[in-house]
Amino acid sequence: MSETLLKVVVRKRENHTDGVMALELASLNGEALPAFEAGAHVDVHLGDDLIRQYSLCSDPADTSAYRLGILKDPNSRGGSVAAHLNLQEGSELTIGIPRNHFPLEKSAKRSILIGGGIGITPMIAMAYSLKAEGKAFELHYCSRSPETSGFLDELASCSFSNHVDLHFDSEDQRLDLEAVLKDADADTHLYVCGPNGFMDWVISTAKNLGMADSNVHKEFFNVEVETGGASFEVVAEQSGVTVQVGENESIADALKAAGVKVKVSCEQGTCGTCLCDVIEGTPEHRDVYLTEEEKEDNDQITLCCSRSLSPRLVLDI
Secondary structure (H helix, E strand, O other): OOOOEEEEEEEEEEEOOOOEEEEEEEEOOOOOOOOOOOOOEEEEEEEOOEEEEEEEOOOOOOOOOEEEEEEOOOOOOOHHHHHHHHOOOOOEEEEEOOEOOOOOOOOOOEEEEEEEHHHHHHHHHHHHHHHHHOOEEEEEEEEOOHHHOOOHHHHHHOOOHHHEEEEEHHHOOOOOHHHHHOOOOOOEEEEEEOOHHHHHHHHHHHHHOOOOHHHEEEEOOOOOOOOOOOOEEEEEOOOOEEEEEOOOOOHHHHHHHOOOOOOOOOOOOOOOOOEEEEEEOOEEOOOOOOOHHHHHHOOEEEOOOOEEOOOEEEEOO
């Protein structure tokens, strides 16, 4: 579970609204950063054991800096508040190399990008890539109002501005999702990121209109995690450690208390950082990272939130 880390500096900070800021992160020596593909995110280290994932929203063709958009969430578990408070121009910090669990489908002939609120960030990088590749696409940005929305100036002046449609609740410009999806065929792929309710609406509408699950791509950034359940035993085979996971304890916490090194980031089953192979036993999947097909295989588990349906789990850790 080791990870390559990068030391970067905040080259630029823009406060788009009271709650949305954009950061440009550059290497300390001015060299190019590792390349990334649209849909990728980085782990941002904000303090001891405080790691959060933020999507890259810059043009993948430009590796002179990484750009992030961060919403100051009133329900923050500490990450976004720490970022807004501490990350100023000139601040040095540590990030992980880009990882991509939300890639573009290369074979798609048409792509529909839908971002709700701060969920617009991965869509911007996707739009830059699709524009450069000459692919057919449209980008829909849904938000409460212009006053609460980041990146509006960039979307109005960028190379793909004619592909962008804005939908503000305050101006009664809500997205007519059925009209957008009605002509989607087998070569059309849908990408969505945003608040849970918004995501559920887009995904269920696409399903009801007959879009194949394989053509609907989604990235959650905040979910309500089910907690608690019956106690069970976990054997960490590589470490030679056996623990009892309590009724209100996560597998990750139980293993860490026993001295097993477990890398945890989102703590909500969205990022896959704590994903571990299952050798024996049946997981109770509570994450949104694994696909339904992957969950049915029962050979992997997210240690931060998932539990066990069997009295004993043997894990490859």
